Amino acid sequence: MSDKSSTAERPGIVPEDPAAVQRALIEWYEADHRSFPWRETEDPYEILVSEVMSQQTQLDRVVDAWEDFLDRWPTAADLAAADRADVVGFWTSHSLGYNNRAKYLHEAARQVRDDFDGAWPRDPDGLSDLMGVGPYTANAVASFAFNNGDAVVDTNVKRVLYRAFDVPDDDDAFETVASALMPDGESRVWNNAIMELGGVACGKTPDCDGAACPWREWCSAYETGDFTAPDVPTQPTFEGSRRQFRGRIVRLLGDHDGMDLDTLGHRIRVDYTPDGEHGREWLRDLLSDLADDGLVKIEEDDGQITARLR
Structure with a gap:
């Protein structure tokens, strides 16, 4: 495990040597974490499907839809050969949100088939060339499929870093600290672990002791009792939209x-x-x-x- 930037360059109060912080989080995650089927695979197609489905949809609701989708189109080649109307119809029937995500997922499968000869890009830059795959999704697929990603910075991660290490509510600051904390060559386990921490222990209502948060000894919020967090954008009202x-x-x-x-x-x-x-x-x-x-x-x-x- 390594330290990629000097303490002076890092916003907040990240320990000078983050090795203990890194080890504590990974051990906590590996000892016990929520079980989702896409965490048991390294197939980039299956992971991309889960990432697209999970956008603004609760993970528990995604499981059945993800399994049904893969039963119907088990590979990227199967999806690429499908009729787009069938894919959109599936998306709608499973209440997975914006239907253009289904269109983009279908088009991305065709790109892999036609433009990449069935071989998936393995890094965030290459994956970003796929239709509808933005920087966050590209990095997630690179991390979880190929262990070749950067530090993920989502709402959960921002909340964790803000509370634990007094990182200011600034995107550049979050990116800097997240990158400094992630051990080299361990994006798969690290990004899963820190997002799990934000989802289980450090949610809007924290459960530090109940979830045995591994960062309590370093956490500013745990020490002070101030569990405020960055503002989280609210999803527009669906009814009548x-x-x-x-x-x-x-x-x-x-x-x-x-x-x-x-x-x-x-x-x-x-x-x-x-x-x-x-x-x-x-x-x-x-x-x-x-x-x-x-x-x-x-x-x-x-x-x-x-x-x-x-």
Whole structure:
């Protein structure tokens, strides 16, 4: 285990020699942690599916969907060969959030097949070339599949570092400290462990003693009793949102070969009025978004507008 920056360069109060901090966390994680099936695999495809599904979705809810998805499309090649409408339909039926994630996951599988000859990129930069794979997801897949990632910095990790080591609420500061703490060549176990710490012991309501937090002897919050944490962005309300109606459209079109504009409008909301606030113009805007995402096709013939899944 190593120290990658001098104490003077690190924000907060990270110990000068972090070896004991590193060892304590890894031993705590390896002794006991939550069991999720994607933690038992090093397959980049299976890990990517879990990461995409886990975005703004509770992990316990993801397990069944992840297993069902892999039963249906066991490999990236299977997913690449699938019909996109089937993938989107699965996403919607399992309430996994934004349907464009299904589209991006499907496209990423095709990229691996067509652009990489079935061989996955092994580092964050290469993985970021895949459709819909941002820096965080690319780093997670590199870490958990190939043990070749950087330190993960998510909401849980920020909360842990802020409380334990008085790291200021600043993205650069969090990145610096997270990188300094992660032992070289151990991104797989380290990133799993520190996210587990934030999810189990150092949640919004901490459970330091009950979860036997391994960092209590170094933790500023544990010593002072001040468990404030950085502000966490709240997810927009789902009820009545564009996301909700986009999902309704995709579900309906998945059950029908095609639907005309007004029939679709009346089916997705009870107050649909063709010329009203939530009428044809509003619905066309939603359909245009879905068309831009490659999920829906809009056809017009003699003034009749029909929407169908691609």
